[in-house]
Amino acid sequence: MTGRTQSRGGRPTMKDVAAHVGTSIKSVSRVLNGEPGVSADTTERILRAMADLGFRRNDLARGLRQSDRTGTVGLVLPQAATRYHDSLVRGLEEVARRHGSLVLTASSGTAAQERETLVSLCSRRVDGLVVVPAGTDHGFLQPEQAAGVPIVFVDRPPHGIDADLVLTDDAGGARRATSHLLEQGHRSIGVIGADAGIHTVAERLRGHREGLTEAGLAQRRNLLRPGCETAAQAAAACLSLFASPDPPTALFTLNNQCTIGAVRALHTLRRARSTALVGFDDFETADLLDPPVTVVAHDVGEIGRRAAALVFGRLEGTITGRSGSHVLPTSLTERGSGGIPPQR
Amino acid sequence: MTGRTQSRGGRPTMKDVAAHVGTSIKSVSRVLNGEPGVSADTTERILRAMADLGFRRNDLARGLRQSDRTGTVGLVLPQAATRYHDSLVRGLEEVARRHGSLVLTASSGTAAQERETLVSLCSRRVDGLVVVPAGTDHGFLQPEQAAGVPIVFVDRPPHGIDADLVLTDDAGGARRATSHLLEQGHRSIGVIGADAGIHTVAERLRGHREGLTEAGLAQRRNLLRPGCETAAQAAAACLSLFASPDPPTALFTLNNQCTIGAVRALHTLRRARSTALVGFDDFETADLLDPPVTVVAHDVGEIGRRAAALVFGRLEGTITGRSGSHVLPTSLTERGSGGIPPQR
DSSP: OTTTTSTTOOOOOOOHHHHHSSSSSSHHHHHHHTTSOOOOHHHHHHHHHHHHTTTSSSSSOOOGGGGOSSSSSEEEEEEOOOHHHHHEEEEEEHHHHTTEEEEEEEEESSHHHHHHHHHHHHHHHEEEEEEEEOOOOOOOHHHHHHOOEEEESSSSSSSSSOOOHHHHHHHHHHHHHHHHHHHHTOOEEEEEETTTSSHHHHHEEEEEEEEHHHHTTOOOOEEEOOOOOSHHHHHHHHHHHHHHOOOHHHOEEEEEHHHHHHHHHHHHOOOOOSEEEEEESOOTTTGGGEEEEEEEEEOOHOOOOOOOOHHHHHHHHHHOOOOEEEEEEOEEESSSGGGGGOOO | OSSOOOSSSTTTOHHHHHHHHTTHHHHHHHHHHTOOOSSSSHHHHHHHHHHTTTTTOOOGGGGGGGGOOOSSEEEEEESSSOOHHHHHHHHHHHHHHHHHEEEEEEEOOSHHHHHHHHHHHHHHHSSEEOOOOSSOOOOGGGHHHTTTOOEEEEEEEESSSSEEEEEEEEHHHHHHHHHHHHHOOOOOOOEEOSOSSSSHHHHHHHHHHHHHHHHTTTOOOOGGOOOHHHHHHHHHHHHHHSSSOOOOSEEEEHHHHHHHHHHHHHHHHHHHHHOOOOOOSSOTGGSSSSSSSSSEEHHHHHHHHHHHHHHHHHHHHOSSSSSSEEOOOEEOOOOSSSOOOOOO
């Protein structure tokens, strides 16, 4: 018992955490018990100190005690809901409701906002957490996890924490989309997508490159248009591709918004019927557009159901052992736009 | 001091509430202070007893005490998010974030689920509530409101409670849509919508009738197809309209899902270019369909911002006095489908 922040044979106590942060034991207790009255900033410093010191509640892991349950699961999304997230929420709620649990959804936005949102949800106590991560470090969630709160990440792997993960076979789907276009004879495929720093985007780009490599082709930089966050940006990117001296004969768009933006631009250019197009993600009116849009489809509701099954399985002890990755498949829904042959 | 459930000069206390419900004072205190450990059922009975007995916290109204704030606003939607709700959430979050507050969204579903969801949110303490109501009685929220938690209803008026309300001019928008079709010479307009018991649907039907009446026409029952909750049901309703001996020459669809279902059916029937169509609510690909779809548009994000402004205005004392109704306007976005003349 010599350390400044350790007492009682090396196991840190609430007092140690309070001393480390420079706050009162009452504040630490409040954070631990999910009571209000501690600022977000102090809450975060307390949670970080718990992680740094390896603090553990010395009662049983919270998740094992039925009476401590709050009947709520937190879902954190990287931005306000999009069509994609609707299905995710619905899948999650379907399973949560069967377990008598309420899903509380919050948006994160930036990495800082994500941290604040997660800390706020934890301090209000949830039985489990499902996170579509925006930030790059989730180590601050370790004390919560250690206290018995199951945490499941969706779409993108977390950093600084070992947790269950539900992914889509992004690379496989992109490879399939690329092969479909190559089979029609296309050798010049424009790619429009969001920021390549996002895990799903990087994976889809990797799958596209693999598809090209299989056919003995290399990725050409001038055909790539990453960084499109909105349909309007995707439309502009599409226009710029066709304004270049060597325009593509086909397009692969990496999400819904990019697909819709590209279709809008192709209509403007009167190229919708002469340019092949495959989009990643299905969307509601894809079959009603002219031509109907071929997409890489995946069951987003199933991602939500799977994430919920992991949360409740861990909570109820039917799933034990180390955390794992679950990769869900994609399929190609051919509607017509992907079958257009190369034209100049 | 003679009443069974009243003491101290007629003002009910926590003890009175506990006695009324047949539970412990500790449970009542927990519900009041948003602490866990009380079942949803008991929580609800306690909240109902507080309403019945006229229980009020005897400290200052909670909303006036900055230190009691939890920095969260609850949003309850009648079902898992739809495209319409995305914009609502975004608008609400935009304003909440400026006030340093987190929006927690939960879905309700049935009236019973709504009550459970609202009770659960209240027992977890939120600074304010925004509700798109599904249920028919919201009197159980009175104690929460009396304790200083601003409650704003959206889209549909509540029952059993007097609260701020943000509505869309549904009747006005429907009247405008109907007049637009009548101006093209249509005298037989099919109407496809959701359950007519829903306030917004009833208002849109009323506006449609008023538009017909202005033109000296009466609503014909055989042209009405209510009760369509999904695009597939709307498509089936559309097919049935055109299978009748006296099919319409134009359609008015009362929401997004109905519009998309009707377009799908018109494509199947090869009638998309010969049947006029106006839909209530705009949607992302409306301009990309063939023909582009004319819609009654309204700014759903503004509904969210307005609701948030009411919550924070009440919370911060910049809005005082009796609750009021705020009706937001609609506009007709003409894209082509509404301008098709009658054809047989």
